[in-house]
Amino acid sequence: MMALIETNLPALQVVLPLVAAPVCAMLGRGSRSWAFATAVSWLTFLVALSLFAKTFGGTIISYEMGGWAPPIGIEYRVDVLNAFVLMIVSGMAAIVLPYARRSVAAEIPAERQSFFYTAFLLCLTGLLGVTITGDAFNVFVFLEISSLSTYALVASGAWRNKRALTAAYNYLIMGTVGATFFVIGIGMLYMVTGTLNMADLAVRIAAHGDSSTVHMGFVFILIGIGLKLAMFPLHLWLPNAYSFAPSAVTAFLAATATKVAVYVMLRFMFTVFGFDYEFQAATLEMVVLPLAILAMFAASLVAIFQDDLKRMLAYSSVAQIGYILLGLAFLTDTGLTATIIHLFNHAVTKGALFMVAGCYVLMAGTSSISGLRGVGRDMPWTTAAFVVAGFSLIGLPLTVGFISKWYLVQAALELGWWPVALLIMASSLLAIVYVWRVVETAYLQPAPEGVTRKEAPPSMLIPVWILVAMSIWFGINAMTTSAAASRGGNMLIGSSQILWED
Amino acid sequence: MQASILDLEYVLGHYNYWMFVILMMTGLYITVSRGNLIKKIVGLNIFQTAVFMLYISMGKIIGGTAPILVDDPDAVYSNPLPHVLILTAIVVGIATTALALALVVRIRETYGTVEEDDILAMEHEMEFGAGVPHGGDRG
8 A cells, every 4th residue: 555655656746636626626615725735736746745855865766648659659758857846846835835724715715715725725736736747738727727726815815905816817818828828839839849858858858959940939938937936027926926916825826826926937948948048048148047147136136115915925026036037047057956946935934924925914904014013012912923934035044045045155156157146136135125114114103093903823823933943943954955056957957968968 | 042032832731820920910919909898808819719720730730630640651630739729728728818807797797887988087086086097007
């Protein structure tokens, strides 16, 4: 029995939440469906942990779905990089779901909650599927499973604010355009190679060499994924979707959805195309790099002037995606390590911050910064969590944010691009401004008259503090995360060079 | 790639791709330019259908028959894989359309309109109080 489970772990990773989703819908009202979804998310997290433990040493697990051998059949391929992402995604689900109960109970009517958790599990399925699969078209299918359930989840914020509906609608339009671009790109690659398996695609594209069809395929995939991961000028759906979605959804999405899209980008850029591919290297350097730097500044500046806390954090996410893409565009080992480690670090930090925002929404009834005057005295633990996670967002030493910035600056200096390194530090100053605004309002301004605010319940505080503790722990002891990230980075670079040398 | 732009054989030989390009751009243009939420969805559908046609036409081999095994060893088969992929993509497209229409129904119920301009004006009013909408923050 154990052996059977062990050999089928990659399939279980996706099938478990997928099968659980309809069961969850049938469980009916309230806390039963919540308990079920939470249990499933913990099981999924255990599966991801064991996959990570297996692949950490460098083993690559190749699982043939339904016994059909790749490249014809769909292959699930787990290496240290996607096991790391799987762990982030399922781990965030396992932390967000316990937190979700109180928050969801306040934001969504009781009779709809089981559907909410169903959509949540489907979203989890999609994200895990995108990460684990080794088949290009399968990526699209899972991407749409996760996106469709995300649109529904965002729209379920409508009970709190009706603008969630239009936010979800706009997200749907842009997300679908992005996904369709992605399919066009894959179609182009299929035309020249006749295969959909990523490893096989890499070999055949290398053999095929340069052609305008491959160029177009690359550009379509870049734009399509760029829309999904909110690459700077394509980020318009993100601020509204994040600010109007239910708090638990925002915390989960901010920590996982864009990260998974970044993973797909990494996978296609390096494993499928290989960065020695001249056209691609030029695109990354001439287009993605400037846009990433622009995102770091423009989005941080906009964040400074937001009154809504969730919206401010959403813009800050766009800026952080800038850092992630910057590391990718360096095309070096250290740069990739910075990107991969920031996937984890930003997930932990932003997850914690959005969960704090959710606590404010529940207990203080508002996420507007001016409405949170003096909240530091009424909700000391919540606000303290915000301060620590805020430090990590800025990148102060002893937090995970510092580790990411450290690798990023190092990568820039290795290339001799010291202006870029200076820009990275300068944009961190902007983060100080917007984090400080909240801290100042929460601690130094008097509370408005006649407002009673109680501390958030333990069921919400404990998940928040787990994330905060992680952001400190992995900031001091970054051995595991940085080893995983640098192995992942090495592997990506290795896979692309080996293929292009012969 | 032919050197001459007016190579008739090249133009006609790729006519399925021209159709794809025209349909795709039509769909994308409607999605971006129309203010009516339903029309945007129609545009999105045309856009997706264009991609279906791209895939289906790339699997077709001239003189090829349907990919069902026949006794004739010389039979040429069309490539069934793109067609199967598109079945999946059609399902995804239907799900997207259904969800989008459901959202529009809810938007109509809460806002009383499906015109984007009116909705933006209302949202602007919600955020900043009554005034002239600048239409900037579309999210």
